[in-house]
Amino acid sequence: MDNLLSLQGKHILVTGASSGMGKVFAQMAAAQGARVSLLARNEERLKVTLESLEGEGHDFCTCDLTEDDQLTDIVNKIDQLDGIVLCAGINDFVPVKFIKQEKISKMFQTNYFSQLILVQKLLKKKLINKGASIVFISSISSMLGVQGTLLYASSKGAINSAVRVLASELANQRIRVNAICPGIVKTEMLSGTNVDEDVFTKQEALYPLGLGTPKDVGGAVLFHLSDASRWLTGQCMIMDGGFTLN
Amino acid sequence: MEIKDFIDNFASNFDETDTDSFTPETKFRDLDEWTSMLALATMAMVSEEYDVELTAEEMRNAQTIEDLFNTTKSHL
Ligand SMILES: NC(=O)c1ccc[n+]([C@@H]2O[C@H](COP(=O)([O-])OP(=O)(O)OC[C@H]3O[C@@H](n4cnc5c(N)ncnc54)[C@H](OP(=O)(O)O)[C@@H]3O)[C@@H](O)[C@H]2O)c1
Numbered sequence: 393m394d395n396l397l398s399l400q401g402k403h404i405l406v407t408g409a410s411s412g413m414g415k416v417f418a419q420m421a422a423a424q425g426a427r428v429s430l431l432a433r434n435e436e437r438l439k440v441t442l443e444s445l446e447g448e449g450h451d452f453c454t455c456d457l458t459e460d461d462q463l464t465d466i467v468n469k470i471d472q473l474d475g476i477v478l479c480a481g482i483n484d485f486v487p488v489k490f491i492k493q494e495k496i497s498k499m500f501q502t503n504y505f506s507q508l509i510l511v512q513k514l515l516k517k518k519l520i521n522k523g524a525s526i527v528f529i530s531s532i533s534s535m536l537g538v539q540g541t542l543l544y545a546s547s548k549g550a551i552n553s554a555v556r557v558l559a560s561e562l563a564n565q566r567i568r569v570n571a572i573c574p575g576i577v578k579t580e581m582l583s584g585t586n587v588d589e590d591v592f593t594k595q596e597a598l599y600p601l602g603l604g605t606p607k608d609v610g611g612a613v614l615f616h617l618s619d620a621s622r623w624l625t626g627q628c629m630i631m632d633g634g635f636t637l638n
Numbered sequence: 639m640e641i642k643d644f645i646d647n648f649a650s651n652f653d654e655t656d657t658d659s660f661t662p663e664t665k666f667r668d669l670d671e672w673t674s675m676l677a678l679a680t681m682a683m684v685s686e687e688y689d690v691e692l693t694a695e696e697m698r699n700a701q702t703i704e705d706l707f708n709t710t711k712s713h714l
Binding site: 586587591 | 674675678679681682683695
């Protein structure tokens with residue numbers, strides 16, 4: 393029987409590949425035989441990811457996703473894709489009383505607008521192959537009401553809505569669009585926010601299967617990218633080690 | 639930057655506590671009303687009023703209002 397989970401012969405773009413989950417997803421995709429293109433702002437860290445990839449033919453492009461002209465450059469350079477993992481994202485905890493237009497713009501620009509524009513530009517140039525899979529990394533926050541997460545949660549909620557519409561518009565080309573909504577995953581993001589890292593690690597007790605690792609989520613990403621999920625589209629998969637069971 | 643104004647700004651985020659009694663020595667973590675949300679609100683206040691972005695670690699290390707004032711001042 394064919395190995396349904398194989399990514400042999402597929403070209404996959406991973407955004408946010410310089411750190412955390414995106415880096416591990418790129419490594420896992422390469423290990424399954426994919427040719428991977430990496431995208432993020434930090435060239436040094438992208439090179440580290442690139443060197444860690446199994447197999448040949450991988451490349452990287454530095455790009456600030458919030459800069460429209462840089463996005464256009466990328467789309468002019470990249471070749472045909474069979475999968476896209478949209479993993480770049482930021483987090484910032486802001487109580488509602490302190491929300492400003494500037495903060496809303498920054499969050500939505502990175503976590504939402506830029507991702508749509510990237511997909512739009514790739515589609516317009518017909519760079520997404522028939523049968524390709526688009527995977528957004530949303531967050532369980534989009535379905536909860538955790539204090540201080542108004543901007544982050546709503547930017548991810550916007551992704552969840554976009555997934556369904558995109559899935560429906562792209563189904564005739566057999567391009568599938570889904571999201572994964574992880575609970576807390578141990579990555580650089582946890583030490584990079586304005587909230588004490590302890591706040592996250594203390595949540596471990598609320599996770600029946602413990603906090604996640606990038607590899608835990610990576611398993612689902614491989615499934616979404618592979619032909620094993622060829623009948624799956626328009627869905628947001630919660631992956632949280634059982635957190636929402638409580 | 640004056641400690642008196644800083645205390646007023648700090649106090650403006652509280653809704654329940656009698657903020658008239660706030661002094662530089664007030665250990666804010668011991669206040670009943672103190673929560674992780676107030677920590678975020680305090681950081682947001684410092685950003686808005688003083689244009690200083692306190693880190694989670696700086697926030698954790700501060701015990702009194704004066705500690706916070708001094709940390710903020712050290713960035714100016
Ligand atoms: N960690 C968690 O607990 C958790 C839970 C649920 C969902 N998520 C989501 O999972 C995704 C990955 O998170 P992570 O934990 O792996 O975070 P991370 O380690 O901080 O990685 C974020 C990535 O996004 C890239 N990025 C940020 N802004 C960018 C921009 N303007 N242009 C291009 N790239 C940009 C960063 O690269 P550069 O700095 O090099 O640009 C980095 O590679 C995010 O969307 C996050 O919201 C995380």
